[in-house]
Amino acid sequence: MKIIYTICGEGIGHAARSKAVLDHIFADHEIQILAGHRAYEYLKRHYAHVQRIASFRIAYWRNRVTSIGTFFLNLYFFPQIIFSLVRTILLIKKFKPDIIIDDFSWVGGYAALFTKTHMVTIDNQHIITNTQQEEKKFLLDRLKSRIVIKWFVPRADKHLITTFFNPKIIKNNAILIPPLLRNEILDLHPRKGGYVFLYQTSKTNKKLLQILKSLNVPCIVYGFDKSETDGSLIFKRSFQQSFYEDLANSKAIVLNGGFTLITEALYLKKPILAFPVSHQYEQILNAMELKKLGYGEYYLKPSAEVIKTFMSKLSIYEENLHRLTFDYQKPFRVIDAALKDTLKETKHEQT
Structure with missing residues (x-):
C-alpha cells in the first residue's frame, strides 16, 4: 500500500504520535513522510528521506496565544506553505498514494482535497469538532478552535481521535482510540525520583520558572532550548536521550497541556500539574479533563500557593493513577482496519 504521511510541525507531540504509527506500519507499506518545522527535525533522526514542508505556527506572549502575533508570523511563512502544498500535490500525482x-x-488536508485522495486523520484535535463539549466557561476559545480545525482539515474519510477521556x-466518521505511545515510552521502567519534570510548549512562561526557583523545587526543565543550571533548575535540550529517563524517574510533571506528554505521563503514573496556554482550547480541554479524572490539577496562572498545594497531594493523584488502564495495542488494530477499508474502497473505485 502506498501512503503519504503529513505531520504538523507545531511542537513535538504530533511527531511523537506519528512516530508510534510509523514504527507500526513502516515495514509493510511504501511510505513518503512529509513533516513541518520541529516534527521534521525530530523525525529525520529516525527515518531516512523525510521531506520538510512548511507549516503554520503559533506565536506566544507571556504564556498566551497572541492572535495578532500568530497572524503576522504565518503571513510571513504563507508563501512557503503554499509552495509546500504545490510540491505535495505534484508528489501525489507522481507517487499515486492509496491514502494520505x-x-x-x-498541507496534507488541502492536498488530499484538491487531488481527491482518500485521507484518514490521526490526531487529538478533532475531539473538539467531532465530540460533544458541554463546558461553557471557555466557549469563545472553543468556537475559535473549531473554526481553525475545520479550516485546517476540510474533509477526511475517517477521523481516528486519540483520547484519555470518553466524550460522546x-x-x-469519528472513532475514539486510546493514546498512541512511542516504543521509547512503552519500554521505560519508571521510578519515583526526587525532582519535578518540567516541560513548556511556550518559552515565554518565565514566571513559573521564577516561582519554582524561589521555592527551591528541584526541577529538570525541557522546552527552553538551552543546557545550563540555575539554582534548583537544570535545563536540558529537548532532543537529548536523557529526556525519556528524566521523564520516567520524576516524582511529578509540570506542563502546559499538550496531549502527547500528558498521555505519556499517565502511562508512567506521574501526577500532573498543568498551566495551559491561555486561549489554546485544546490544552485547556486536556487540563480540565485531567483534573476531572483526579490525575492532577490545572490552573491558568502559576503561583507559589498552587504549586505547594499540588505537591502536598501527590499521594492522592498517585492512587488514582494506579487504577488507570488503557489497551495500548487497540489503536494499531483500528489503524490497520482503517487502512484495509480504504484500500478496498480505492480498488473498488479503480474497477
Missing part, C-alpha cells in the same frame, strides 16, 4: 494519513497538517461522539 494526516496529523493536523494544513457526534460524527459518524
Whole structure:
C-alpha cells in the first residue's frame, strides 16, 4: 500500500504520535513522510528521506496565544506553505498514494482535497469538532478552535481521535482510540525520583520558572532550548536521550497541556500539574479533563500557593493513577482496519 504521511510541525507531540504509527506500519507499506518545522527535525533522526514542508505556527506572549502575533508570523511563512502544498500535490500525482494519513497538517488536508485522495486523520484535535463539549466557561476559545480545525482539515474519510477521556461522539466518521505511545515510552521502567519534570510548549512562561526557583523545587526543565543550571533548575535540550529517563524517574510533571506528554505521563503514573496556554482550547480541554479524572490539577496562572498545594497531594493523584488502564495495542488494530477499508474502497473505485 502506498501512503503519504503529513505531520504538523507545531511542537513535538504530533511527531511523537506519528512516530508510534510509523514504527507500526513502516515495514509493510511504501511510505513518503512529509513533516513541518520541529516534527521534521525530530523525525529525520529516525527515518531516512523525510521531506520538510512548511507549516503554520503559533506565536506566544507571556504564556498566551497572541492572535495578532500568530497572524503576522504565518503571513510571513504563507508563501512557503503554499509552495509546500504545490510540491505535495505534484508528489501525489507522481507517487499515486492509496491514502494520505494526516496529523493536523494544513498541507496534507488541502492536498488530499484538491487531488481527491482518500485521507484518514490521526490526531487529538478533532475531539473538539467531532465530540460533544458541554463546558461553557471557555466557549469563545472553543468556537475559535473549531473554526481553525475545520479550516485546517476540510474533509477526511475517517477521523481516528486519540483520547484519555470518553466524550460522546457526534460524527459518524469519528472513532475514539486510546493514546498512541512511542516504543521509547512503552519500554521505560519508571521510578519515583526526587525532582519535578518540567516541560513548556511556550518559552515565554518565565514566571513559573521564577516561582519554582524561589521555592527551591528541584526541577529538570525541557522546552527552553538551552543546557545550563540555575539554582534548583537544570535545563536540558529537548532532543537529548536523557529526556525519556528524566521523564520516567520524576516524582511529578509540570506542563502546559499538550496531549502527547500528558498521555505519556499517565502511562508512567506521574501526577500532573498543568498551566495551559491561555486561549489554546485544546490544552485547556486536556487540563480540565485531567483534573476531572483526579490525575492532577490545572490552573491558568502559576503561583507559589498552587504549586505547594499540588505537591502536598501527590499521594492522592498517585492512587488514582494506579487504577488507570488503557489497551495500548487497540489503536494499531483500528489503524490497520482503517487502512484495509480504504484500500478496498480505492480498488473498488479503480474497477
